[in-house]
Amino acid sequence: MFPVPRPLIAAHRGAVGLAPENTIAAFDHAVDAGADLVELDVHLTRDGGLVAVHDVTTTRTTGRAHFVHELTVAQLRSLDAGAGSRIPTLDEVLAWARDRVYLNLDARNYPALDHDRTTETAEAVVDAIERAGVVDQVIVQCLDHQLARAVHARWPAITVGITQHGRLHDPVGVARAAGAQLISGDAAFTTGELVAELHAGGIGLMTSAELRLPGLHDEPHILRATTERLLEAGVDIVVTDDVATTCAVRATSAERAPDGATVPVP
Amino acid sequence: MSRTEATLNELDGWRGTNRPLVVAHRGDAHRAPENTLAAFRAAHEAGADAIELDVQLTADGVPVVVHDELLDRTTSGTGPVRALTWSRIRELDAGSWFDPRYAGEWVPALAEVVAWAAETGMRLLVEPKTSPVFDTAAASALAGVLAGSGATVIVYGSDHLLIRELAELAPGVPRGVIVNERTSRTGQLLDEAQAGLLSQSTWCLTPDVVESAHAAGRLVIASARYPGDVALLAGWGVDLIASDRTSLTTVSTQLSARAPMRRSQARWTTCSPL
Numbered sequence: 001m002f003p004v005p006r007p008l009i010a011a012h013r014g015a016v017g018l019a020p021e022n023t024i025a026a027f028d029h030a031v032d033a034g035a036d037l038v039e040l041d042v043h044l045t046r047d048g049g050l051v052a053v054h055d056v057t058t059t060r061t062t063g064r065a066h067f068v069h070e071l072t073v074a075q076l077r078s079l080d081a082g083a084g085s086r087i088p089t090l091d092e093v094l095a096w097a098r099d100r101v102y103l104n105l106d107a108r109n110y111p112a113l114d115h116d117r118t119t120e121t122a123e124a125v126v127d128a129i130e131r132a133g134v135v136d137q138v139i140v141q142c143l144d145h146q147l148a149r150a151v152h153a154r155w156p157a158i159t160v161g162i163t164q165h166g167r168l169h170d171p172v173g174v175a176r177a178a179g180a181q182l183i184s185g186d187a188a189f190t191t192g193e194l195v196a197e198l199h200a201g202g203i204g205l206m207t208s209a210e211l212r213l214p215g216l217h218d219e220p221h222i223l224r225a226t227t228e229r230l231l232e233a234g235v236d237i238v239v240t241d242d243v244a245t246t247c248a249v250r251a252t253s254a255e256r257a258p259d260g261a262t263v264p265v266p
Numbered sequence: 267m268s269r270t271e272a273t274l275n276e277l278d279g280w281r282g283t284n285r286p287l288v289v290a291h292r293g294d295a296h297r298a299p300e301n302t303l304a305a306f307r308a309a310h311e312a313g314a315d316a317i318e319l320d321v322q323l324t325a326d327g328v329p330v331v332v333h334d335e336l337l338d339r340t341t342s343g344t345g346p347v348r349a350l351t352w353s354r355i356r357e358l359d360a361g362s363w364f365d366p367r368y369a370g371e372w373v374p375a376l377a378e379v380v381a382w383a384a385e386t387g388m389r390l391l392v393e394p395k396t397s398p399v400f401d402t403a404a405a406s407a408l409a410g411v412l413a414g415s416g417a418t419v420i421v422y423g424s425d426h427l428l429i430r431e432l433a434e435l436a437p438g439v440p441r442g443v444i445v446n447e448r449t450s451r452t453g454q455l456l457d458e459a460q461a462g463l464l465s466q467s468t469w470c471l472t473p474d475v476v477e478s479a480h481a482a483g484r485l486v487i488a489s490a491r492y493p494g495d496v497a498l499l500a501g502w503g504v505d506l507i508a509s510d511r512t513s514l515t516t517v518s519t520q521l522s523a524r525a526p527m528r529r530s531q532a533r534w535t536t537c538s539p540l
Contacts, residue, residue, distance in 0.1 A: 188397035
């Protein structure tokens with residue numbers, strides 16, 4: 001694909017400071033700011049479509065209280081996702097991203113719901129990627145490791161990531177059990193030893209540089225310090241709400257040459 | 267006695283009731299500033315069975331009860347907890363942000379809360395929020411406070427290696443792990459950490475997870491993010507139900523009422539924005 005410096009920088013839900021999260025406008029801004037990946041969340045709709053929304057409801061991002069899985073694509077498209085923009089479908093996002101940028105698709109699934117839609121979600125995500133011809137550009141990220149397995153089983157060529165907040169005894173084993181090649185982990189648990197352990201097992205690491213404290217904006221100096229530490233540890237992908245700052249940190253630490261670690265992105 | 271049996275026996279103080287234990291998340295945090303003695307006393311008065319609290323380490327390695335990595339949200343201080351010594355943190359106001367009436371509250375040392383719990387008989391669920399990057403002495407600092415304290419304590423968290431370390435350093439203090447993902451390897455994660463309590467996110471908890479935990483003699487804790495979660499979790503046999511966005515009062519009321527809830531309606535409320 002296109003050559004990129006390491007580590008890759010992922011824009012969390014697009015450039016969220018510049019446009020409403022999970023909209024094409026936010027994704028455009030992220031690319032302009034220098035992001036290598038766009039991270040977005042996808043949900044299965046009532047009629048089996050896939051849309052980019054983070055929460056299980058549309059309350060926070062559209063002001064209308066609905067469960068995403070209870071609405072059709074058409075109904076979701078009629079909502080205002082902020083600043084007059086629409087909730088994009090996954091097909092739309094994949095067409096937009098083609099030959100432009102890598103994607104980290106955080107596929108949402110709620111097994112505690114009335115009927116488990118794990119298989120249906122996996123099939124819909126995989127089929128959309130296949131249709132769009134972007135398998136080389138996409139990571140499917142899952143907090144639900146059983147969804148990760150289902151995606152991997154349906155099309156082993158897809159790069160699969162699992163989200164794993166804890167510090168575990170055998171993270172490589174957990175990733176392999178889920179058919180994953182990438183772990184999205186917590187900055188608090190990200191060390192050089194963890195990166196070495198994962199890389200030895202053929203697993204990459206993605207970490208967010210943000211503190212994510214409710215109601216508290218991250219100080220740029222804290223973001224910089226955390227990013228520096230993550231680069232030092234050798235993570236493969238840094239996720240950020242502030243692409244420009246993160247890119248600047250990467251540029252200044254470019255002298256610290258990459259260790260040849262393999263990023264499980266094609 | 268095998269290691270597994272020992273791990274499970276340690277939890278005896280948390281078993282034997284015919285209903286789920288009600289856990290006050292950070293104390294009665296809807297009525298008093300979270301993670302202060304005022305919130306813990308309020309939870310005690312409200313009849314909570316246990317209190318969940320969060321622990322960070324100060325610059326001089328003292329375990330203190332505060333949730334965020336930064337002091338900004340819940341105290342008059344700013345910056346990371348680990349940047350200040352205990353004597354500096356002790357001077358901060360941890361109550362005014364919630365209500366001026368609580369201006370006298372401070373960030374309690376874990377030792378103070380454990381001593382209070384030993385006195386009152388209140389059970390504690392202690393969640394270290396420490397990081398192996400910065401807090402390399404976390405296990406011994408926690409063990410120093412928790413081992414032989416006389417209080418009924420479970421220590422549990424996301425750092426499964428830290429929890430396992432505490433099996434050696436604080437024997438007799440039962441342990442739990444937080445698993446906020448749905449994985450097929452939950453039992454293995456508990457074994458590796460020598461933990462008897464599973465804390466799982468409500469969004470991914472399903473009855474089969476509770477069943478297999480119970481089959482292995484383990485306990486399960488989950489949070490009620492919405493009022494409807496209470497009846498649902500109780501119906502699944504969850505052993506400890508923690509308040510969260512749902513207040514302690516609501517959890518207790520729902521639990522004693524055991525209001526019948528249509529399954530589909532309850533299930534709706536279990537999924538929450540992550």
